[in-house]
Amino acid sequence: MVQEIFILEVTSGLEKDFxxxxxxxxxxxxxxKGYLGAELKRCVEQENKYLVSVSWESVEAHVHDFKKTSEFEEMKKLLGPFYLSIPKVQHYEKVI
Incomplete structure (x- = not known):
């Protein structure tokens, strides 16, 4: 399992809509296929800042499978208008 992790800032005032x-x-x-779950955590000090964590069976399940679907395109249209900038997405795996 890997986690797709990124920090995201959204337009202030639109947090609930996001x-x-x-x-x-x-x-x-x-x-x-390969999606295991997702979490959204809001920053306490900055209400329009979020930590996003999405669990996948593998990097390939995220990058090669999901990103080639119409659902991914629909998700970008749904969430994109809230982003202040494009986040840097990285994948992590458990070590300990």
Missing amino acids: EEAFNQAKELMSTS
Whole structure:
């Protein structure tokens, strides 16, 4: 299992709308083979900042399978308008 992790800042004042859109995005991701779950955590010190963690069976399940689907394109349209900048996405695996 790997986790796709990134920090994201959204337009101030639209946090609740973004959170609702993220719930819809989770539904889109859940249709993809290799998707294991997702979490959204909001920063306490900066309300428009989020930590996103999506669990996949493998990097390939995320990068090669999900990113080639119409659901991924729909998710980008759904969440993209909230982003202040494109986040840097990285994949992590458990060591200890």
